[in-house]
Amino acid sequence: MTYNQRAYIETCLRSILDQMVDADVRVLVGDDGSTDGTGDSIRALVAEYGPRLVHLRRERNLGPFANLLDLLLRAEGEFIARVDGDDYWLPGKLARQLAYLRRYPDCSAVYTSALTVDERGRALGVFNDLGDAKLDLATLLRRGNALNNSSVLYRACHGTGWQAGEQIDYQIHLWLARHGWLGHIGEPLAGYRVNTQGSLVLSANERVRTLYWQAIQSVPRALVRDADYARGITDFLRRVCLRAARTRDWSLLRRWAGVVYAISPYGALRTSLLLAANLVRTLGRLVLAHLGRALGRATGRRVPAVLYPH
Template identity: 60%
Template sequence: MTRPVISVCVATYNQVGLIERCLRSILEQEVVADVQVMVGDDASTDGTSEVLEKLAAENGSRLLHLRRARNMGAIANISDLLGRAQGDFIARVDGDDFWLPGKLSRQLEFFANHPECDAVYTNAITVDASGMRCGVFNDVGDEQIDLARLLRRGNFLNNSSVLFRAMDRPGWASSIEQIDYQVHLWQAQRGRLGHIGEPLTAYRLNSQGSMILSANAHVRELYWRAIQSVPRDLVTDDDYAHGITDFLRRVFFRSVRTRDPELLRTWGARVYAASPYRTGRTTALVVANIMRMMGKMLVGQLRGRDHRNVLYRR
């Protein structure tokens, strides 16, 4: 068997205190593959570029530092990296996240055992600004996920954990603004998604520049756009109805946390208008989603720290 090549695409901007840990966690992976790392440095001004120059000098051809002459923005930056990737497999990582030992080898093993899968994700630990562990990203085990399941349960996949076959690189290499969920849904249209339940990635909470913190309303619009991007002939009305009512469940909890009933009223009207079902059945689905999540949260409280501190429950 030919030794595979893995191209790792890392997008970064002004992450001087974080980028070295991210890159070393990639370069230190013990895996039977040639790992090539490409870093899109989006015209950083805080010393990130100097850190990258040092690491590039240390690692030679294994690390390519692409220093942008001007700020391109996150979508254009990662799209350019994907377009340059030459590996048999492609991974992408946000510059403030990092990998844990054994990640790539476990994913290649998964691909060898599951040729029907086009991408494989792993669970992640969540860490704070100092890198201290806080909990886990999701409550999903070792599974294969199809488009219908991903639509019905919403986003629970960690973007910095993905490894996918180069022939199925996402159709997101464009200037169109998208969120991670839309990319995951696109991948699921190409084939099944594998998920390794063991946390093999670290996801940094509340990082600087997080859209969830700085533009929560905009992210919500993009999430809704992601749901609408799924071709309706690929899923049933029931799949779609579960997807939009799960979305409204998320809005409900956000409305409660922020004490903003108008948020729920506004999105409730949009969800009910889009639902393929009548009001009563749509309401039953919304309530069922809320109760399901409350039950999961209660069980998590009883089972201990990692089960209690789950960022995304499915």
């Protein structure tokens, strides 16, 4: 998926097309009405790589979800990978994931960590610290989203039931987790650009927050215990707390706290205790990360910053 990403799209597409893998790979590019020359870059690559690369030029901007949905309806493979046009893959990524899914037939999808970089490609740190892990639906709900969307490879047979309405990546991860556990390779095998122009997280934070809540509510209650659901909505409220503290917008916290407390299966007191414990753990992780970086500087050892610590 791409829109006005001329500075990044060639790096993205070459990183996919140059993967060494024992499989037939076709790359569909949804160019969502770009006006900055992104299409020229894609057409030049089509001339170089041939029919493996399919340029789908939208005459008008569809928006990210409609663009994605159209791409998925056109996909015909046994496995599907998703990549945003400002991100990229590292060598060996696709082969590692294909081998993983073939080894574990009950695994629905496999993700990897990613290097985080700025708009110019300068190294910032890593996307998460999950390491090599297996995540079931309950774990993903309790912990919240720390999966890198541009790293996913999943079985196409599991990727159809969620195709309705606007939603964020977390809702798709939760859907895939309903059909098997999710694998995570701790080694960074993708590159993720932080806060690039057009980022939905950066430009429409409240919209993303509403869609994140929608993602949690999309999980049928019959599939998870009250304890997992309560921890999931409490983790959501922790994120709201941190956002309210950063922006000094306490009305944000009051509004969402009312929503969370109204539906929590644990009641106000126990939910408050869960929230407090969650915040303490978060602050503890932040302090430890700060101390680790300070110690690394003192000893001449670089400690990478983690964008989504867990």
